[in-house]
Amino acid sequence: MIRISAGSAVCLGLKANKMDAYPTTAYFLSGNSCRMGCSFCPQSMGNNGALNRLGRVNWPEFSWEQVKEGLSRAEKNGIRRICLQSVRHEEGIDPALELIEKFKDISNLPLSLSAWIKDQQEAAALFKAGADRISVAIDAINPEGYQRFKGGSQEERLGLLFDCARNLPGKMSTHLICGLGESENEALGLVDRLLKAGVTVALFAFVPLKGTLLEGGTSPPVDSYRRVQAGLYLLRKKLAEFNCFKFNEQGRLISFGLPETDLQRFLATGAAFQTSGCPGCNRPYYNERPGGIIYNYHRALSASEREAALTTLIKSLQKSSNLS
Ligand code: SF4
Numbered sequence: 001m002i003r004i005s006a007g008s009a010v011c012l013g014l015k016a017n018k019m020d021a022y023p024t025t026a027y028f029l030s031g032n033s034c035r036m037g038c039s040f041c042p043q044s045m046g047n048n049g050a051l052n053r054l055g056r057v058n059w060p061e062f063s064w065e066q067v068k069e070g071l072s073r074a075e076k077n078g079i080r081r082i083c084l085q086s087v088r089h090e091e092g093i094d095p096a097l098e099l100i101e102k103f104k105d106i107s108n109l110p111l112s113l114s115a116w117i118k119d120q121q122e123a124a125a126l127f128k129a130g131a132d133r134i135s136v137a138i139d140a141i142n143p144e145g146y147q148r149f150k151g152g153s154q155e156e157r158l159g160l161l162f163d164c165a166r167n168l169p170g171k172m173s174t175h176l177i178c179g180l181g182e183s184e185n186e187a188l189g190l191v192d193r194l195l196k197a198g199v200t201v202a203l204f205a206f207v208p209l210k211g212t213l214l215e216g217g218t219s220p221p222v223d224s225y226r227r228v229q230a231g232l233y234l235l236r237k238k239l240a241e242f243n244c245f246k247f248n249e250q251g252r253l254i255s256f257g258l259p260e261t262d263l264q265r266f267l268a269t270g271a272a273f274q275t276s277g278c279p280g281c282n283r284p285y286y287n288e289r290p291g292g293i294i295y296n297y298h299r300a301l302s303a304s305e306r307e308a309a310l311t312t313l314i315k316s317l318q319k320s321s322n323l324s
Pocket residue numbers: 025081082083084112113114134135173175202276277278281282283
């Protein structure tokens with residue numbers, strides 16, 4: 001049996017729910033109970049969260065026969081990638097290796113793996129088995145937050161990620177969660193380092209989940225998230241430089257160092273506010289409730305959504321400059 005995100009299961013024809021958003025990646029979750037102690041994640045051994053949850057999403061279980069049948073119609077149903085989220089298993093990377101091989105036997109879709117790896121040799125073995133990309137999730141943006149909310153050394157994990165990115169160029173991704181006590185200066189500083197090292201960044205907004213140590217927490221203010229999303233986009237597209245960004249004393253972004261007309265023009269398509277990460281990954285409603293604030297748009301924004309996101313961003317910059 002393997003868990004599949006509820007939306008992916010609908011796209012694979014394994015569930016009949018009607019949805020207002022369809023994933024373009026089929027998301028799978030391997031393992032029950034993770035050896036990591038992340039305080040924001042229901043899968044973590046330190047939490048009492050439901051094991052069928054990851055992010056805001058439900059992950060029902062299906063047999064391998066059903067997966068096989070579902071993947072045969074995946075591309076026809078708009079799926080462009082497989083994402084295997086693997087908990088940190090007792091047995092190390094062996095369960096992930098085995099699953100990648102099984103997926104590769106039945107599907108030609110590119111496969112992203114998000115897993116805990118101990119060294120570059122493990123990354124190489126996973127690529128050899130058929131992974132197209134590997135995500136080493138940093139999650140917590142500042143070193144103190146990392147120690148507090150995940151445990152262990154952020155420096156060590158970043159070191160491994162940078163080493164892998166140097167030796168396996170264009171193949172590494174990471175996940176960063178906004179809202180775990182970092183400043184925008186820290187968030188964009190880390191984004192800049194990761195992008196310069198060739199790492200693809202997938203940005204998430206923290207969401208408090210039942211049964212986790214952080215269930216009483218709050219998601220980040222949307223204007224702050226828009227500033228970080230816009231910064232990531234401008235840096236990724238090389239439309240701005242981090243050393244031209246200006247921050248106030250609290251580390252809040254007050255300027256991208258660009259004239260407002262350029263900023264409006266660069267961000268006019270709304271692409272900056274869409275889900276970031278591996279190609280084809282849109283994670284519908286992973287961070288948000290349908291009908292609530294949309295942190296990561298899983299599709300192109302409508303004209304009114306583009307205008308609202310840009311207005312939130314520009315007004316917040318004007319307000320922060322006045323405050324600074
Ligand atoms: S960015 Fe998307 S496809 Fe890539 S590892 Fe993360 S969730 Fe999976």
